[in-house]
Amino acid sequence: MRRSVRVQAEDFDTAAEIEAAGAGRTDVGAVASFSGLCRDEAGTLAALELEHYPGMAEAEIDRVVDAALARWPLLAVTVIHRFGRIRPGERIVLVVTASAHRAAAIEAADFLMDFLKTQAPFWKKEHRTDGTDGGWVAAKDADDARAARWK
Amino acid sequence: MTKLVYFAWVREKVGLAEEEATLPPEVATVGDLLLYLRARGDGFAEAFAEPETIRVALDRVHAFPEDPLAGAREIALFPPMTGG
Numbered sequence: 344m345r346r347s348v349r350v351q352a353e354d355f356d357t358a359a360e361i362e363a364a365g366a367g368r369t370d371v372g373a374v375a376s377f378s379g380l381c382r383d384e385a386g387t388l389a390a391l392e393l394e395h396y397p398g399m400a401e402a403e404i405d406r407v408v409d410a411a412l413a414r415w416p417l418l419a420v421t422v423i424h425r426f427g428r429i430r431p432g433e434r435i436v437l438v439v440t441a442s443a444h445r446a447a448a449i450e451a452a453d454f455l456m457d458f459l460k461t462q463a464p465f466w467k468k469e470h471r472t473d474g475t476d477g478g479w480v481a482a483k484d485a486d487d488a489r490a491a492r493w494k
Numbered sequence: 495m496t497k498l499v500y501f502a503w504v505r506e507k508v509g510l511a512e513e514e515a516t517l518p519p520e521v522a523t524v525g526d527l528l529l530y531l532r533a534r535g536d537g538f539a540e541a542f543a544e545p546e547t548i549r550v551a552l553d554r555v556h557a558f559p560e561d562p563l564a565g566a567r568e569i570a571l572f573p574p575m576t577g578g
Contacts, residue, residue, distance in 0.1 A: 379578055393577070394501060394502055395577070396499075396501055396551070396554070396570060396572070398554055399551055399554035399555075399570065402554050402555075403554075403556075424577060424578075435578070436577070436578050456578055459577060459578045460575070460576075460577060460578035461574075461575060462556065462575065463575060463577050463578070464501065464551070464570075464572065464575055464577075465575055465576065465577025465578070466501060466502035466503075466572070466573065466575060466576050466577070467576045467577070468502070479502055479503045479573065479576070480576045481574075481576070482573070482574035482575065482576050486578075
C-alpha cells in the first residue's frame with residue numbers, strides 16, 4: 344500500500360502524482376484522480392485564502408483515508424490539500440487512488456473528496472477583483488448530501 | 495487550563511486565534527461550552543449566536559454537542575468546513 348497525505352502551501356505536480364500511483368509495480372489495473380482548481384467566478388474572484396487547522400487537517404484526512412481503505416481494496420492513495428492564497432487557475436486539492444479494478448479506484452476517489460469537503464478542517468475566504476473582501480464561503484447542503492450517500 | 499482555538503469567521507468575530515481558559519466545572523459538554531462562550535458577550539455573543547452552526551473538535555477530533563469535554567486539552571471552535 345502506497346499512501347501519502349500532504350497538507351502544504353506549495354503547488355504540486357498532478358501528472359507526477361498520478362504516474363507514481365502505479366509506478367514500479369504490476370498489480371495496479373486502475374488509477375483514478377480528482378483535481379480541484381480555483382475558478383474565477385466569472386472574473387469576480389482575485390484569490391481564495393485557504394485557512395486550515397494545522398495538525399488536525401492531516402489527522403482528519405488520515406481518518407478519511409482509513410475509512411476508504413476499509414471499504415475498497417486500494418493499492419495506492421495520495422491526497423494533497425493546499426492552504427494559503429490561491430489564485431484562479433491554480434490547484435487546490437488532488438486525490439489519486441489506485442486499485443486492481445476501475446470501480447474501486449473511481450468510487451474511492453469520489454468518497455475521499457466528499458469527506459474531505461465536509462470533514463477536513465479547511466475554510467475558504469474570497470478576495471474579489473474589485474478589491475473588496477468577498478467573505479467566507481458558506482458550506483453547501485449539497486456537499487453534506489453527497490457525503491451522506493456513503494452511509 | 496484548556497487551550498481554546500478559533501478558526502475562520504469564528505476567529506474573526508471573537509478577535510482571537512487562541513487563548514488559555516479555565517472552564518467552570520458546570521461546563522461539562524460541548525453544548526455547555528458553546529452557551530458559556532456565547533454568554534461572554536461582545537464578539538463571543540456574535541460568533542456563538544447560533545451555537546448549532548458551530549463545529550467543535552476535542553483534541554483535534556470532531557465532537558457533537560452532547561459529547562463530554564472530558565478533560566480535553568485543546569478545544570477548537572469553527573464554522574462548517576469548506577475545503578476541497
